[in-house]
Amino acid sequence: MNPPNFIYSGLLFAAGLICLLVALLIWQMRRPAKGAITLVVLLLALSWWDITYAIFWANLPGPSPHFWLDITYLGAVTVPTCLLIFALQLNSLENWLNRTLFVTLSLEPLLVTLALWTDPWHNLFFGGQRELNAGMILSGGPVFWANLVYSYVLILMAFILFVRSFSRSAGLYRRQFATILLGMGFTWLNSIIFVLGLSPLPGADNTPFSFTIAALFFAHAIFRYRFLDIVPIARSMLVDNMSDGIVVLDAHNRLVDMNPIAQNLLPQAQIGDPLEKIQERLPKSIRQLHNESNLRAEIALSDPVRYLDFRISPILDKRQQALGRLIVWRDITELKLLQIELNELATRDMLTHAYNRRHFEKLAQVEWARSARFKHSMAIVLLDIDHFKNVNDTQGHQAGDHVLVEFVKLCKQAKRNQDLFARWGGEEFIFLLPETEGEQALQFARRLCEIIYQTPIHGEGYRAAITCSLGVAASSTAHDSLEAMFRRADHALYEAKRTGRNRAVLWEGETQQSAP
The missing domain is CATH 1.20.1070.10 (Rhodopsin 7-helix transmembrane proteins)
Structure with a gap:
């Protein structure tokens, strides 16, 4: 020891x-x-x-x-x-x-x-x-x-x-x-x-x-x-657990890092793969951004429908020399769908899903300015369902709502892609027809009037044979205005109702053409 x-x-x-x-x-x-x-x-x-x-x-x-x-x-x-x-x-x-x-x-x-x-x-x-x-x-x-x-x-x-x-x-x-x-x-x-x-x-x-x-x-x-x-906070806790997709490319456009969310979009990608190889697996809307170094864009994907907030940022060293690129995207599908829904609520009539009056007036102002700039004609068709109160009184308001919905379907089927259509209020509706003369608009109104007359609407226990009255107004002089066209279309609609309903009337100044 x-x-x-x-x-x-x-x-x-x-x-x-x-x-x-x-x-x-x-x-x-x-x-x-x-x-x-x-x-x-x-x-x-x-x-x-x-x-x-x-x-x-x-x-x-x-x-x-x-x-x-x-x-x-x-x-x-x-x-x-x-x-x-x-x-x-x-x-x-x-x-x-x-x-x-x-x-x-x-x-x-x-x-x-x-x-x-x-x-x-x-x-x-x-x-x-x-x-x-x-x-x-x-x-x-x-x-x-x-x-x-x-x-x-x-x-x-x-x-x-x-x-x-x-x-x-x-x-x-x-x-x-x-x-x-x-x-x-x-x-x-x-x-x-x-x-x-x-x-x-x-x-x-x-x-x-x-x-x-x-x-x-x-x-x-x-x-x-x-x-x-x-x-x-370590990378594994921060980056790997982020809900955003993250991809890092080096100066030679090679994949040097990505997190699990990115792997879901690029399941076959491997660290070291060149961007050209990765691009083959990307949606076309993203492939178009491969040369960007500083960008923020909203990307829409299909199958399934998804929306991505897509960002590309440069990675720089202390001397501001490029080391690569950081690509980050966030799935904003829920937010985008909510935005679309809110936009629908703000611009559409809740019952018929036609444009509402406020949104129609905004679009009409844009179209009026375009027509004035290019010196094109345009027309307004204002229409009202004849004796609609009788449908509500005899069949009930639920049947009345169904008639309005089916009526809007018929109107949408009759219009061109460039035409605007909206619910003006109650049982009144309105068309704006770009690049259309008064006579052309009147012919359109006549065809629509005939379609409505020839197409009864069927519901549970009832059959509603409806007609409509239509007032047509077209742009006239260089000093005309959209408000004046609305007034002339309203006068024409009143005249169509006064003269027997189920007809279209074109208002031109102090004269009008009637088409039963």
């Missing part, structure tokens, strides 16, 4: 108490944070390692000559495992920690410790090389070397993950990870010093000290830079 070394023992005991204190503070202040519980376990393992090693150097008696040295190993084998799990959690890679991996990582420390304690039965840990008065375990059998390599692999993986976090962060987050990396650097520096035989603690294992220094850097990051309090 080595003689007591109270300097080593005191330093180790102080280190163990510091780790224990930091673990308690994290438990109290940061417990809900991602990775906090793993860090607490890591610090408790370090505290166990330090304090049991301190007891060993204090030369306190134990159940066996190597008891206090052997029991330190439970902490030593736990620290690398916790360090890797902690690094995975901070990088939001918990999905890597499936049940099989987690059980493997958790069982390894226990199995190695069990192999150490049962070595006299199988000689796999020390391999018959144990020295009676050694202050540390430097060599052994296959289990010892396998665990040593395994532990350093875990530490290296954790270090790489912390470097990854550092490289992807900025500002406060970057300072957090820089502090963590400095702490991790001490563990690697210790290994180099130990291998070179330059250890400042002759005869002792300085590894627990290096990990304790790393723990102090962790504590500094926690209390100085609010580590585990303000934590960056």
